Amino acid sequence: MQGTTQTPPQPDAYTPTDRTVPTRAAHKASYDRDLVHSILDEAYVCHLGFVRDGAPVVLPTLYARVGERLYVHGSTGSRPLREAGQADPGLPVCLTVTHVDGLVLARSAFHHSINYRSVVVHGVARDVTDPEEKRQALDALVDHVVPGRSSDSRPANRKELAATAVIRLDLDEVSAKVRTGGANDEPEDLTLPHWAGVVPLHKGYDTPVANHDLTPGIELPGYLTAR
C-alpha cells in the first residue's frame, strides 16, 4: 500500500545469532516470523528467566505480543520488574514459550520423545515509561488472555497504573523449535514387538463458571460462548 506504510517492511525471518543456533538438532530450529508469532500467540504463560546474584531464576508469567514487541507486567514491587526498571540499559532475560503437542513412543527407550513447539527469545527487558505505550500493553495483556476483553472491562485507574510495572522485550534474537511426526527408531528395532506411535495431546475450554457475586442478568459474553 504505497504511501501508507507506517512500519518498515519486515523480513520474513529473524536473523540467527550464536545464541539462537542450537548446538544439536539444528534441523528443528526455525527463524520464520509467522511461525514464531503463532507459537507466541497461542500460549497463556511464558517462562521468564533472569539472573539474580549470579544464579538463574525462572518464573511463569503472563505476556502479550504487539507486533515485534513482547510485554510482561507485574507489581512494581516484584523483583524482576523492579530490576528491569533500575538496571541500565535493562534486565537481560530469556523468555520461553512451549506447547506440548504429543507423546512419541518408540520401540527403543532412547527414541522416546515429545512433539512440541517452542520459542526462545533472548534480549534485554526495559521498563515501559511512556503512558500511552503502557496503556496499550495492558490492553494487550488482557486481550491476549481473552480477545476482545479489554473493551469489556473497567480500564486501570491511576492508582492501578502506578502499582503496575510493564517491561518490554523486542523480538530480535529469536528462534523457534518444532518436533512433529512419529517415532524414528533404528532400522534394526522396527520389528520389535512394541507399539510405536504418537499420543496427541489437546487443550480445551470447559464451561465458564460465573463468579458467585455476579450481578443477576449479566449474560455470558459472545467472545466466551464462541469457544
Added chain:
Amino acid sequence: MQGTTQTPPQPDAYTPTDRTVPTRAAHKASYDRDLVHSILDEAYVCHLGFVRDGAPVVLPTLYARVGERLYVHGSTGSRPLREAGQADPGLPVCLTVTHVDGLVLARSAFHHSINYRSVVVHGVARDVTDPEEKRQALDALVDHVVPGRSSDSRPANRKELAATAVIRLDLDEVSAKVRTGGANDEPEDLTLPHWAGVVPLHKGYDTPVANHDLTPGIELPGYLTAR
C-alpha cells in the same frame, strides 16, 4: 514399619529460604511436599534455566522425579548438560513447572488473572555418573511420559548410554505457588455490567496414532487404552 525404613523420615514440607519466599502474594506460596510432588508429576516438560556468559537461558525439557531427586537428560553434546558435567560442583539451575488451569475474568482489567499451579526448584545440577543411577533415571524419564512404558521398550544399549547425559537436581530449595477461585474485584466494581468468572482449561489425550511402519498385529497397549 519398624526396622524396615530405608530412607530417613521426610518432613511434610520443604524449608523456605530467601529465594523461595516471594516478595509478594506470599499467601499463594506453599512448601508442602505432596503438593510439590503432584505438580511435578503431572507435567511433561519443565523449563530449565541456567546462566551462560552472564546471561540467562531458559530451555524446555523432559524431566522425571524419583523421590526427592529430579532428572533431566539430553545429548552429551548439549550445552547445559556438558556444562553440568564440567563445572565443579555442578551447574546452578532453576527448574520451573507450570500448569495453567483457568482464565480469570474480573470486571476490572487490573484484576484479570490466571488460575495456575507452579513449582520452582533452585539448586545445582550434577552429572550422574553412577551407571545404576543413570539407568534408573532413564527408566524414570520414559515412565514419566507414559507410566509402565520403560518395561515395554528396548532399554538403552551401551552406545546410547554413552551418548546420553543425565543430570540430577535434588528437591531441597523448592516452593509451589497456586492460584484458585474466581475474580477478586474491588467492592465498588461489583455492580459494573461486565461478566466475571473463570474459564476452566483442560488437557486431554486424543486417540493414539500408530506409526506408519508399525508391525501389523501389534495392538495398542493397555497403558494407553486406559487413557
